[in-house]
Amino acid sequence: MAGNSSNFNTNLQKYVAKFTSLKGVIALKDGIVYTMPVSLIGSIFLMIRFMPFTGYDEFMAGIFGPNWAEPLNQVTGATFDILALVSVMAIAYVYAKASKAEPLSCAFLALVNFIILIPAYINDAAGTAVGGVIPKAWAGGQGMIAAIIVALVTAEIYCFCNRKGLRIKMPDGVPEGVINAFSALIPALFTMTLSFIIYIIVKAITQVTLIEWIYQVLQVPLQGLSDSFIGCILMAFLISFFWWFGIHGANLVGGIIGSITLANSLANQAVIDAGETLVAGQNALIVTDQIRNNFIAMTGSGISIGIVVGAILFAKSKQYKELGRLSLVPGLFNINEPIVFGMPIVMNTRMFWPFTLVPVMCAAISYIATAVGFMPAFGAAAVPWTTPPIISGFLLGGWRAALVQIIILALACVIYLPFFKQMDAEAFAREAAAVDEDDDDDF
Amino acid sequence: MDNIILICAAGMSTSMLVKRMEAVAKEHNKDVKITAFPQHELTNYVGDIDCILLGPQIGYLEEEVKREYEPKGIPVEVINSSDYGMLDGKKVLKRALKMIKESKES
Incomplete structure (x- = not known):
């Protein structure tokens, strides 16, 4: 028994090592870590907003006026409501860094692609589409799984271009910051064109954006699985x-x-x-x-x-x-x-x-x-x-x-x-x- | 001064061990700097490292860390789990100093 289980242990260690050294897994695990300060400090404001006491709202309104919650909503709306945006950048950042590519450009690129792939309008109460917005529904919780996918795909294309040397060559003596900015041009062209095409195709077939579609076909079922009694156990x-x-x-x-x-x-x-x-x-x-x-x-x-x-x-x-x-x-x-x-x-x-x-x-x-x-x-x-x-x-x-x-x-x-x-x-x-x-x- | 780095998942349990190692080092007048941090921050570390010790719970990363740091002449090892569990600062420090000594000799 002891021999068997220690063999099994060595194998398990090996598989875990292999699994955790996958760049995608590193990026996911360490990328989500970056959301922690955002959500933990956001929580403080959220807890002040929703204290579990009866009459709390009236009490606060009595002191600070009827709009007392509005500034608090500003903070929670800028933390929890954009966690998918934070994640998409953080995951792409970690992925590029683990591949020894310049990470910040990669993070921004992932953000851009994510925004290309979410709806550009919201419906007001009357059902009219209002433009000029980034819908927080998709920038927050409902966009989480899509954010992971967009970040990983963008980052892999970015790193692939880097590995293959697909970048605009700069003469010697050009500052590193400038080189970095230019090195993202070709992957930016590739990924943004790809997002553009995906947007068109997905919209034509499903009438929604990719991020909404991923939410329906992937995130909802995954959440359902995780939320079961068996899943919890x-x-x-x-x-x-x-x-x-x-x-x-x-x-x-x-x-x-x-x-x-x-x-x-x-x-x-x-x-x-x-x-x-x-x-x-x-x-x-x-x-x-x-x-x-x-x-x-x-x-x-x-x-x-x-x-x-x-x-x-x-x-x-x-x-x-x-x-x-x-x-x-x-x-x-x-x-x-x-x-x-x-x-x-x-x-x-x-x-x-x-x-x-x-x-x-x-x-x-x-x-x-x-x-x-x-x-x-x-x-x-x-x-x-x-x-x-x-x-x-x-x-x-x-x-x-x-x-x-x-x-x-x-x-x-x-x-x-x-x-x-x-x-x-x-x-x-x-x-x-x-x-x-x-x-x-x-x- | 020897710079010893301890790595674990969140840098929490290793930091308890660091406290004890520091106490032992002070008691024996050893000139060492001991730091603990989470595994994902190791790549951000700038500065000379003389020795890297991994908490046993992330022992599966040993190969990866070795591949990165051993070519630079930095010895890497997983901390003995019972020493780790008992937060035995003396044994772990002894081991670290021995690793540094051996790597400097070779």
């Missing part, structure tokens, strides 16, 4: 599964599915912005970014606080006493590498089931709590993944979300305890004979 399982092999599961799974769960949050926000109330099963999506960041990975993937609490209260072995002490504070901020590698969880057959099933249970409880309407579904307002649980729940969804987190944390402690005690007893027995040969002060 599978996500939780996979994160722990990869961690068990010593691979950063949250990073890997989040890198792939993050753009979809983010789109789910933004879709919910669009409902809130329209002045409606989110109701699970009707207009709300359940599996949002917040479920992924602030529930499934509470106290670190695997919800390993259960082990930490066990170690602090019951550890007999020196190893786990020390481990409990040093993992408590990071655990409160959802960092658990000390547990994963120090216990260790990695390749530890005894810990496999609790480590995967506790987050699965968490996913199930969070899903059901939202589905039955106990816990609110989450809009765009997000808190950093390092926000301590219970606090994160309270900020995101008031006392109900905090209570759901408390219940999950308590269950995690109970489930982990017997497994921890077995590990501890073994470590205690082992320590009698252990001599640490490399602990001297000899450098």
Whole structure:
């Protein structure tokens, strides 16, 4: 068993390495990172705009006048409503950079292509088309998947031109900035012509733009899949599964599915912005970014606080006493590498089931709590993944979300305890004979 | 001064290890600079690097990072997972200094 699983581990590491070194995957994973400051700071303004207290609107209007929310809307409208624009640039930027091409021109080019491919007008209340706009519906959540595709295709064409030396040659001594600006000319010609043709063809066949079409045929089904009970549980399982092999599961799974769960949050926000109330099963999506960041990975993937609490209260072995002490504070901020590698969880057959099933249970409880309407579904307002649980729940969804987190944390402690005690007893027995040969002060 | 770089996914858990390594370095009067940051920021780093250590959770990147940095004479290694888990600053620092010494000798 040990031999098999370590073989499997080597292979898995190899596949993960191959997968994560694909330029498209790097670009997607690291590109989405650039949206984080935008959406996190936007969240602060969004939370001030929608405090979950009755009479809050009237209270604010009483102090700041009837238009109190308008400046706040300016900020949220410039953050969440343009996340697809930020993403399209960021992903193309990272892709070009990973290919050692000049990244900024590539980012702008991707933006231009994206704008070519979205509608250039919106319909007013009477159904009349109004021009002179970049529709925020498509610049934000609904354009997310299309943004990824446009960014990757543009960046690949750009880098291809670069590799093949398809650029306008400049004489020696021309400043680098000028060279860079000119180097984008030929890929700009190619990609913009391509977008132009695609716009015509897609419009002729489907009567909509490419970005609207991608939304209908790709993004909606993907969001539907991610938003199912099975999807939620599978996500939780996979994160722990990869961690068990010593691979950063949250990073890997989040890198792939993050753009979809983010789109789910933004879709919910669009409902809130329209002045409606989110109701699970009707207009709300359940599996949002917040479920992924602030529930499934509470106290670190695997919800390993259960082990930490066990170690602090019951550890007999020196190893786990020390481990409990040093993992408590990071655990409160959802960092658990000390547990994963120090216990260790990695390749530890005894810990496999609790480590995967506790987050699965968490996913199930969070899903059901939202589905039955106990816990609110989450809009765009997000808190950093390092926000301590219970606090994160309270900020995101008031006392109900905090209570759901408390219940999950308590269950995690109970489930982990017997497994921890077995590990501890073994470590205690082992320590009698252990001599640490490399602990001297000899450098 | 030796410049040691630690890399992990978000630069969070490695930064805890850096704190402990720095404490050990100070205690033993070792002239080192130790920095932690996320993996995607490594390519942005300018300056001399003497040693790169990867958190075990991104050990799958070892080959890629080695390909990039070993030709420049910078040793790259994945941190031993139990040392990493126990945040054993002393062992990891010792290992890093040994890597630097070996790479300078060769």
